[in-house]
Amino acid sequence: MSELTMQDAKSIIEDQIETLKKRNKEPEWVTELRYKGLKAFLEAPHSDPILNDPLDFIVQDEQIPEIHNLNELPEDMKKLLDSLGIAEVEKKYVAGIAVQSDTSMVLNDFMKAWREKGLVMVSMEDAVREFPAVKEKFMKMFNPYESKLAAYHTAVWNGGVFLHVKSGLKVPVPMHLFFIIQNSAMAQAPHIIIDAEPGSYIHLIEGCTSPVLVRHSLHLDMTEAYIGNGAKVMLSVLQNWPEYVHTRPMTRAIVGKKAEFINTTVGLGTGRSNIANPRYFVDANGYAEMNGILLGNKDFYVDIGGEIELVGEGARGINTSKSVLMDESKVITRGLIKAKAPKTKGHISCDALILNSKAKMETYPGLISEVDDAELSHEAAIGKIREEELFYLMSRGLKEEEATQLIVKGFVDPLLKDIPAEFVIEIRKIIEMSLGGM
Amino acid sequence: MNKLLRLENLKVFVENREILSGVNLEVNSGEFHVLMGQNGSGKSTLALTIMGHPGYRVEGVMEYKGEDLKSLFVDERARRGIFLAFQHPAEIEGVRIIDYARLVLEKVRSVPREKSYDMVVEKGREVNLNEEELKRYINVGFSGGERKRIELLLALLLEPDLVILDEPDSGVDVDSLSLISKKLHEMQRSGKSVLLITHYGRILQHVEPSEVKVHVMRKGKIVLSGHRDLVRKIEEQGFDSLFKECGCDE
Ligand SMILES: Nc1ncnc2c1ncn2[C@@H]1O[C@H](COP(=O)(O)OP(=O)(O)OP(=O)(O)O)[C@@H](O)[C@H]1O
Numbered sequence: 001m002s003e004l005t006m007q008d009a010k011s012i013i014e015d016q017i018e019t020l021k022k023r024n025k026e027p028e029w030v031t032e033l034r035y036k037g038l039k040a041f042l043e044a045p046h047s048d049p050i051l052n053d054p055l056d057f058i059v060q061d062e063q064i065p066e067i068h069n070l071n072e073l074p075e076d077m078k079k080l081l082d083s084l085g086i087a088e089v090e091k092k093y094v095a096g097i098a099v100q101s102d103t104s105m106v107l108n109d110f111m112k113a114w115r116e117k118g119l120v121m122v123s124m125e126d127a128v129r130e131f132p133a134v135k136e137k138f139m140k141m142f143n144p145y146e147s148k149l150a151a152y153h154t155a156v157w158n159g160g161v162f163l164h165v166k167s168g169l170k171v172p173v174p175m176h177l178f179f180i181i182q183n184s185a186m187a188q189a190p191h192i193i194i195d196a197e198p199g200s201y202i203h204l205i206e207g208c209t210s211p212v213l214v215r216h217s218l219h220l221d222m223t224e225a226y227i228g229n230g231a232k233v234m235l236s237v238l239q240n241w242p243e244y245v246h247t248r249p250m251t252r253a254i255v256g257k258k259a260e261f262i263n264t265t266v267g268l269g270t271g272r273s274n275i276a277n278p279r280y281f282v283d284a285n286g287y288a289e290m291n292g293i294l295l296g297n298k299d300f301y302v303d304i305g306g307e308i309e310l311v312g313e314g315a316r317g318i319n320t321s322k323s324v325l326m327d328e329s330k331v332i333t334r335g336l337i338k339a340k341a342p343k344t345k346g347h348i349s350c351d352a353l354i355l356n357s358k359a360k361m362e363t364y365p366g367l368i369s370e371v372d373d374a375e376l377s378h379e380a381a382i383g384k385i386r387e388e389e390l391f392y393l394m395s396r397g398l399k400e401e402e403a404t405q406l407i408v409k410g411f412v413d414p415l416l417k418d419i420p421a422e423f424v425i426e427i428r429k430i431i432e433m434s435l436g437g438m
Numbered sequence: 439m440n441k442l443l444r445l446e447n448l449k450v451f452v453e454n455r456e457i458l459s460g461v462n463l464e465v466n467s468g469e470f471h472v473l474m475g476q477n478g479s480g481k482s483t484l485a486l487t488i489m490g491h492p493g494y495r496v497e498g499v500m501e502y503k504g505e506d507l508k509s510l511f512v513d514e515r516a517r518r519g520i521f522l523a524f525q526h527p528a529e530i531e532g533v534r535i536i537d538y539a540r541l542v543l544e545k546v547r548s549v550p551r552e553k554s555y556d557m558v559v560e561k562g563r564e565v566n567l568n569e570e571e572l573k574r575y576i577n578v579g580f581s582g583g584e585r586k587r588i589e590l591l592l593a594l595l596l597e598p599d600l601v602i603l604d605e606p607d608s609g610v611d612v613d614s615l616s617l618i619s620k621k622l623h624e625m626q627r628s629g630k631s632v633l634l635i636t637h638y639g640r641i642l643q644h645v646e647p648s649e650v651k652v653h654v655m656r657k658g659k660i661v662l663s664g665h666r667d668l669v670r671k672i673e674e675q676g677f678d679s680l681f682k683e684c685g686c687d688e
C-alpha cells in the first residue's frame with residue numbers, strides 16, 4: 001500500500017503536469033486535457049487484478065531532462081542500444097529510428113526526402129506544438145474516465161510519436177521506435193498516434209526494454225491508430241521487459257473500408273504483469289489481424305484481451321495467439337470478436353505450449369454475432385511438447401534441451417512472418433536463452 | 439570383422455505385453471542385413487528399441503561397439519553412430535528441414551555453420567529435394583515418398599556407422615526406388631553397416647547380392663536367416679507357406 005493519500009497524489013500529478021507544460025511549451029488544449037485526466041484520476045474506477053493501488057506508482061520526481069540527440073544519451077544507454085543491435089538496424093534502414101528514454105524523445109536524422117514525400121514521424125511533444133491536426137486525433141479513442149490508469153496516462157503522458165503517412169504514400173522499409181525505461185520515478189507513458197491516410201502503407205516496429213534495475217516501473221503506453229480507406233498498416237511490437245516492470249499497453253484502432261491492420265506483439269519478456277485489451281473497429285471489407293506471441297517465464301502474469309468489432313459489411317478479423325509457458329508463469333487470453341454487420345468473418349485461435357506443470361494457461365474466446373450471416377469460429381490447443389516430436393529430433397543426436405528449443409521456436413515461427421530477419425534472429429536467441437535455464 | 443551390434447535374447451514389453459520375445463542378431467561392421475516379416479511381427483519395434491525409444495521396457499542383451507546400449511538415451515546412441523530412418527517420421531510444425539539438418543550437423547558432427555548450408559543443399563539435390571522444399575517444415579504436408587527421401591537425406595548427412603532403414607521403399611515411385619537403392623549400395627560400398635527393413639526385394643536391385651544377409655521375423659522373434667535368395671522365396675510363396683516348410687510356425 002502506498003503511503004500517499006489521494007490528496008498527495010493530486011498535488012504530485014499537478015506538479016508533473018506543470019513541469020511537462022513548461023518543458024514542452026505545449027498548447028493550452030494539451031494542458032487542459034491533462035487536468036481533465038487528473039480530475040478523472042480522482043473519480044475513475046480502478047480494477048486492475050495485479051496493481052492494487054495505483055498510488056504506488058506515483059512518485060515525486062526531481063527533474064525530467066530532455067534529450068535532443070543520440071549523443072546526449074548516458075553512456076550505459078548507448079551501450080544498451082548497441083547490444084540491442086540498434087546501430088545495425090539504423091545502418092540498414094534508411095527510414096531512421098526514434099528512441100525514447102524515460103520521458104523524452106530522441107530522434108536521429110530523419111530522412112528529409114521522406115518528409116517531403118509526406119511521411120511525418122515526430123515526437124508527440126513536437127507534434128502537439130507543430131501539427132494542429134493532432135488535436136483532432138489525440139485521445140479521441142479513449143476516455144480518461146474508463147480507468148484510473150487511462151486517466152493517469154492522460155494527465156502525465158510524455159513521449160511517444162506522431163506518425164502520419166500521406167494519402168497513397170507507401171513506405172517500403174519498416175520504421176523503428178524504441179522505448180527504454182531508465183528512471184523509475186515517473187511512469188513512462190508514451191502516446192502514439194498512427195495516422196495512415198487512404199491508400200498508404202507503413203510498417204512500424206516498436207521495441208521496448210528496460211536496462212536499469214529498479215523496482216516498480218510502470219509502462220503505460222497508449223496507441224491510437226487511424227487507418228484510412230484502402231491503407232495498410234503493420235505494427236510489430238517487441239516487448240522485452242524485465243520482471244520488475246508492469247506494463248499496461250492500451251491500443252485502439254479504426255480500420256477503414258478495404259483497409260488492413262496487421263498487429264503482431266511479441267512478448268519475450270512481458271514484465272511482471274502485462275494486462276492489455278486492444279480494441280479494433282473494422283469497417284466494410286476491412287481486415288484486422290491481432291497476433292500475439294507470449295513467452296511466459298518466472299512468475300510473470302499476462303492477461304491479454306483483444307476485441308475486434310466488425311462494424312462494416314464484409315469486414316474480417318483474426319485473433320491468433322501462441323503462448324509458451326515456463327516456470328510458474330500464468331497466461332490468460334480473452335479474444336473477442338463481435339460481428340455487427342452482414343457477411344463478416346472472424347476467427348480466434350489460441351495455442352499454448354506448456355513446459356512446466358506449475359505454469360497455468362487459461363483461454364476465453366468470445367464470439368458475438370448481431371447478424372445472421374456472419375461466420376465466426378474459434379479453436380484452441382493447449383498442451384505439452386509431444387513425445388514423438390522430441391524423440392524424432394533427438395534421434396539424430398540433439399540433446400533434449402536443443403530439441404525443445406527447436407520445437408518452441410518452431411511453435412512461434414508461423415507468426416514471425418512479418419518481422420524483419422534481424423529481429424527474428426534476436427527473438428530466437430532470447431527464446432534459446434530463456435529455455436536454457438530450464 | 440568388427441562386432442557392431444549384438445542382440446541376445448532381446449525382449450521388449452509395452453505395458454506388460456511382450457512384443458519382442460527373444461531376438462538374436464549380430465551385425466558386424468560393413469555388413470548388409472535385411473529384415474522381413476509380416477505386418478505386426480515386430481520389425482519397427484526392434485528398430486525403435488535399438489534407437490532408444492522411451493516407451494519400451496527392454497530385457498536381454500543389447501550391445502553396440504561392446505557398450506551396453508540400454509543405459510544410453512536416444513541422443514547418446516545417435517552420437518555414437520546409430521541412425522534410424524523412420525517408417526513413420528514425426529511432423530514438426532514450424533521447424534524447417536534445413537534448420538534442423540544444419541543444427542544437427544553443427545552439434546553432432548561439428549560442421550561449422552558457414553559450411554553447413556551448402557552441404558545440406560548439395561546432399562538435398564542428390565535425393566531430389568530442392569532448396570524450396572528444404573525450407574519447408576519437417577514432414578509437414580510432404581507426401582509419403584518425399585518423407586522417405588527426407589529421412590535418407592539426414593542419413594547421408596550424418597554418415598552414421600549403423601544405418602537402420604525402416605521401409606524406405608514403401609509408397610515410393612519407381613524412380614525414387616532406384617535412387618534409394620543406389621544410395622544403399624553407396625552405403626554398402628563405403629563400409630557402413632545397414633539394417634534394412636522391407637517387404638519387397640526390388641529395393642535391393644542395386645545392392646551387391648552376395649553380401650546380403652536376410653532375416654525373417656515372426657511374432658517378435660527372428661525365426662529364419664539366409665541369403666539373397668530367401669527374399670525371392672518369400673516373394674514367390676509368401677510367409678505362411680515358408681513357415682510351414684521350415685517348421686517355424688508353431
Ligand atoms: N506402443 C505400443 N502399444 C501397443 N502395441 C504396440 C506398440 N508398439 C507396437 N505394438 C504392437 O506390436 C506389434 C509389432 O508392431 P511393429 O510396428 O513392430 O510391427 P512391424 O513388423 O513393423 O509391422 P509393419 O510391417 O506393418 O510395419 C504389433 O502388433 C503392434 O500393434
Ligand SMILES: [Mg+2]
Nearest residue numbers: 481482483525
Ligand atoms: Mg513397421
